Amino acid sequence: MTTASSLETRVGRVTLKNPVLVASGTFGFAREYERLFPISALGGVMVTGITLEPRAGNPPPRLMETPAGLLNSIGLENPGVHKFIEEELPRLRDLGTEIIVNISGFSLDEYGRLAEILDKETGLAALEVNISCPNVKKGGMTFGVHPESAAAVTRMVRQSTSLPVWVKLSPNVTDIVEIAQAVVDAGADALTLINTLSGMAIDPEKRRPVLGNVFGGLSGPAVKPVALRMIWQVYQAVTVPLVGMGGIINYRDALEFIMAGATAVAIGTGLFLDPFSPLKVIEGLQGFLAKNPEETIRDLIGAAHCSP
Amino acid sequence: MQVETAGVISLSPLGEATGLYHLVLTAPQIAKESGPGQFVMVRCADEQSLDPLLLRPLNIFRYHPAAGRIEIIFRVVGRGTDWLARRRPGDSLSLLGPLGRGFSSLEKYHRILLFAGGTGMPALFGLVEQEGKVGSSTEHNQEFVLLYGARTKEELVFLDLWQAAGVKVLTATDDGSAGFHGTVTGAAEAMRISPGEFDFYCACGPRPMLQAVQELMAKYGIPGELCLEEAMACGIGACMGCVCETVHGYRRVCTDGPVFPAGEVKFS
Numbered sequence: 001m002t003t004a005s006s007l008e009t010r011v012g013r014v015t016l017k018n019p020v021l022v023a024s025g026t027f028g029f030a031r032e033y034e035r036l037f038p039i040s041a042l043g044g045v046m047v048t049g050i051t052l053e054p055r056a057g058n059p060p061p062r063l064m065e066t067p068a069g070l071l072n073s074i075g076l077e078n079p080g081v082h083k084f085i086e087e088e089l090p091r092l093r094d095l096g097t098e099i100i101v102n103i104s105g106f107s108l109d110e111y112g113r114l115a116e117i118l119d120k121e122t123g124l125a126a127l128e129v130n131i132s133c134p135n136v137k138k139g140g141m142t143f144g145v146h147p148e149s150a151a152a153v154t155r156m157v158r159q160s161t162s163l164p165v166w167v168k169l170s171p172n173v174t175d176i177v178e179i180a181q182a183v184v185d186a187g188a189d190a191l192t193l194i195n196t197l198s199g200m201a202i203d204p205e206k207r208r209p210v211l212g213n214v215f216g217g218l219s220g221p222a223v224k225p226v227a228l229r230m231i232w233q234v235y236q237a238v239t240v241p242l243v244g245m246g247g248i249i250n251y252r253d254a255l256e257f258i259m260a261g262a263t264a265v266a267i268g269t270g271l272f273l274d275p276f277s278p279l280k281v282i283e284g285l286q287g288f289l290a291k292n293p294e295e296t297i298r299d300l301i302g303a304a305h306c307s308p
Numbered sequence: 309m310q311v312e313t314a315g316v317i318s319l320s321p322l323g324e325a326t327g328l329y330h331l332v333l334t335a336p337q338i339a340k341e342s343g344p345g346q347f348v349m350v351r352c353a354d355e356q357s358l359d360p361l362l363l364r365p366l367n368i369f370r371y372h373p374a375a376g377r378i379e380i381i382f383r384v385v386g387r388g389t390d391w392l393a394r395r396r397p398g399d400s401l402s403l404l405g406p407l408g409r410g411f412s413s414l415e416k417y418h419r420i421l422l423f424a425g426g427t428g429m430p431a432l433f434g435l436v437e438q439e440g441k442v443g444s445s446t447e448h449n450q451e452f453v454l455l456y457g458a459r460t461k462e463e464l465v466f467l468d469l470w471q472a473a474g475v476k477v478l479t480a481t482d483d484g485s486a487g488f489h490g491t492v493t494g495a496a497e498a499m500r501i502s503p504g505e506f507d508f509y510c511a512c513g514p515r516p517m518l519q520a521v522q523e524l525m526a527k528y529g530i531p532g533e534l535c536l537e538e539a540m541a542c543g544i545g546a547c548m549g550c551v552c553e554t555v556h557g558y559r560r561v562c563t564d565g566p567v568f569p570a571g572e573v574k575f576s
Contacts, residue, residue, distance in 0.1 A: 028546035032563075035309055035544075048548075056557055063541055063549040068358040070541060077548045077558065221358045249358070272362055272541045273351070275311060275404065 006289050006296040007282070009043070011241045011263050012189040013164050014125045016043035016098055019258065019297055020282050023245050023268030024049055024102035024128060024168075025074065029088040030095060036275050040096030041282065046192075046266060047084075047092065049102045049130050052110050054080035059212035064201045069222030069247075070269050071199055073213035076104055081117055093123030100166065104130040108156050115160035127163050129153060131183075132170030132195040144170040144195075147182035158187035166243065169193040171223075171230060180234045191234060192243040192266070194227045220269040221247040228260050235261025235302055249277055251284020258297065259304035309407060309544065312337050316399045317377065323462035327384040328427070329393050330369075330465075336376030338405050342368050344434030345410030345512070345535050345567045348380070349543040351402040352388035360388040363404060365540045365562070367512070369430030370437060371406075381430040381465065407543055408566045411435055411533055414450065417508035421501075421530070422454045422475075423492050423521045425513020426463065429456060431535045431566075432512055433466075436473040453478065453506070455495050457517065461486035493520040506530050509570070512537070519575035532570040536561050 007018035022033075024046040030039050039045060057077025064071040079087070081103075092099045101124055105111035115127060131144035131153050143149045150167070157165050167183045169176060171194040180191055196217025201210040227246025235242060244262030248254050249270035257265045270277040289295060314335040322328040338348060349363035370379040384393050395401065414420055414435060422432050436452055452473075457480040458464050464486055470477050479487030480495040488495035492513075509532030511521045518534045525532055538561040541549040545563030552561050553574045559565065 026542070026547055028548075032542070032544040032546040036311065057548060057551065060551050060553070060558070061539070062551065063539055065360060065362050065539070068361055070361060072541070072547070072549055074548045077551070220361055269361070269541075272547070273358075274402075275542075275544075 007285060009263055009297055011126070011164075011166070011243060014044075014098060016264055018043040018282050019262075019264040019285070020254065020278050021046055021100070021243065021264055021266040022271065022278055023266040024130070026268040026271050029084075029092060031091075033271070033275060034095070037279055038096075041279055042097050043264060044098035044100055044125060045092070045095065046100045046102055046128055047088070048078055049076050049104045050078050050081050050084050050114065051076055051104050051106070052081055052114055054078065054083065061210060061212055062216075064210045064216065066199075066201065066218065066220075067222065069218050069220035070272070071201055071211065071216035071218050072196070073211045073216035075213060081114055085117070085121060089121060089123065098125035099123060100126045100128050102128040102130050102168070103157075105153070108152055111153050112156040112160045115157040115163075119161035119163060124163055126166050126189070127157065127161060128166045128168050128192055129157050130168050130195070132168055132172070144179065145173050147178050150179050151182040151186035154183040154186035154188050164189040166190040166192050168195055169230075169234075170195050171226060171246075172198045176230050177233050177237045180238050184238045184240050188240060190241045190243060190263075191238065192245065193234065194223070194230055194246045197223050197226065219247070221249060223247050224253060228256055231257055231260040231262050232305075235305065248281070249273055251281045251288060254281050254285060255288060255300065258300050259302065261302040261305065263301055309341075309405060310337055312403050312405070314338070314378075314401045314403045316395050316397050316401060318397055319393070319395050321393075322381070322465045326463045326465075328463060328465060329382055329384070331380040331382065331392070331395075333378050333380070333401065333403075334376055335378050335403055338403060339371045339376050339378050340373045342371040342378065342406040342434070343410040345431050346406040346408050347431075347566060348378070348403045348405030349407060349540070350392065352391045360386070360391070362388075362541055363543060364388045364392070365407075365537070365543055367427070367431040367537075368406065369433055371434065381427060383427045404543060408562055409564065411510055411535070411567050414508065414510075418449065419451045419506045420453070421496070421506045421509040421532075422452060423496070423509065423511035423513065423517070424454060424456045425492060425517040426458055428512030428514070428517075428535065428537065429465070432510060433469070435510060436470070436475055452476070455480065455492040457481070457492035457495070457513070459483065491520065492517060493524045496521075496524060501528055503529075508532055511535065515575055518573070522570050522573070522575070525570060533567050534570055534573060535567045536565050536573065538562075538566070
């Protein structure tokens with residue numbers, strides 16, 4: 001018989017009741033989805049990216065559907081860390097799941113200050129450091145594309161908090177392994193990957209780019225093979241746990257990520273096809289494990305790397 | 309708000325070659341909770357299909373709480389609506405709704421001008437047909453005038469239903485095939501509205517129309533509300549993808565709207 005504990009997984013110091021999280025930027029502060037299902041069913045919530053100051057975000061249009069994918073250029077619209085702590089965090093703490101706060105800075109100093117401010121708060125499981133947002137011109141992705149700057153951000157956050165530090169990697173790099181190794185050496189407790197792939201769309205009638213920001217980040221099933229390959233490569237190169245994301249919409253996708261080396265997975269764009277998709281993934285994983293009562297989800301991590 | 313599996317009762321094309329369809333669904337929960345100006349997100353793909361990926365936001369035309377039904381009018385504009393137009397009675401659809409902040413109560417107003425453009429028309433019908441009762445206009449001693457614009461005569465649909473609800477209907481077409489030859493704002497100007505003739509307006513249609521309506525009504529000093537249409541991802545306020553620019557900064561069309569007080573939305 002499968003028990004709940006067969007789904008339990010550990011991302012470093014953080015124990016998750018199941019390996020299914022929801023990805024930053026797709027779930028807001030859980031206010032909306034809370035009206036549809038109990039958030040406590042999830043392994044954790046990665047809340048929308050927080051910056052030091054409030055941000056208005058990018059000019060619309062911010063969305064463009066592509067074949068099996070979605071381009072977005074939200075641009076980190078958020079109320080800023082202080083309002084987040086005042087208005088969102090008290091409620092988030094009581095949701096009965098692990099809360100991971102995604103942070104974005106525009107300078108090393110800002111990353112440090114964000115980590116310091118959030119370090120004082122209770123009820124957080126980890127910080128997810130966004131060094132890879134493709135939708136803001138300064139900062140964001142520029143930190144994530146060079147091993148030196150990626151390591152510097154990681155070190156700064158590491159020094160500023162005792163919370164677990166998860167670093168979110170950009171796929172928009174020549175060699176993701178090089179970046180992964182650099183941030184692990186700088187003290188990352190875990191890596192989350194991948195952020196969106198930089199892309200764009202043009203409206204032939206208007207003869208102009210569709211998105212107000214010209215470029216956007218591609219997510220959804222279209223990017224899944226790329227994400228999976230990167231998990232595979234990074235798993236072989238580092239020993240810290242990985243949280244895999246990129247186009248997961250059903251439990252079989254989740255199994256692929258786990259077998260490629262992910263300790264946990266996150267669902268983002270999949271929520272937009274079906275708001276219940278995280279719950280269905282959890283159910284599917286339970287069903288899969290039920291076929292082999294000896295096995296837990298932890299036995300499947302990286303399983304595809306072993307030759308039979 | 310909930311996810312509800314709706315059953316297709318009927319799906320009929322409207323007019324000839326208009327691309328417009330009338331969809332009647334069983335959706336008891338959504339029918340019970342809906343209000344004027346609210347919408348639903350409809351999944352427009354086969355169960356295992358990933359294309360199109362996103363749900364489609366569609367205005368609710370009529371809702372019948374007692375019968376557990378809702379009606380939708382949509383135009384085929386792409387892959388999603390094309391898929392929807394090929395459903396048959398007995399098919400199931402996955403709906404998320406009702407969603408959005410709809411129109412405010414019109415109770416305190418007496419002479420209300422409605423502006424409808426194309427597939428914006430359905431969003432307004434709930435204002436004159438509430439609780440399943442056609443003709444609430446007489447009940448509250450209200451008068452409604454509808455200015456309904458479309459590209460051509462064929463695309464002006466359900467005029468009889470509006471008239472049966474006691475609404476005075478004036479039409480406008482781009483090609484002059486029916487009513488005023490031009491836009492709904494052109495038709496409004498031709499009406500020579502006198503001061504005090506209307507005390508409120510509601511509008512739904514394409515952005516250029518809403519912009520023109522907002523400007524004209526501001527000139528006449530008539531307050532009102534505008535219902536926007538926008539592509540969406542989550543539809544419930546989480547993703548920040550469907551924002552429009554307002555005097556208060558960016559606002560989500562899906563949850564801060566789709567209905568906004570006149571004067572708030574910046575169109576240019």
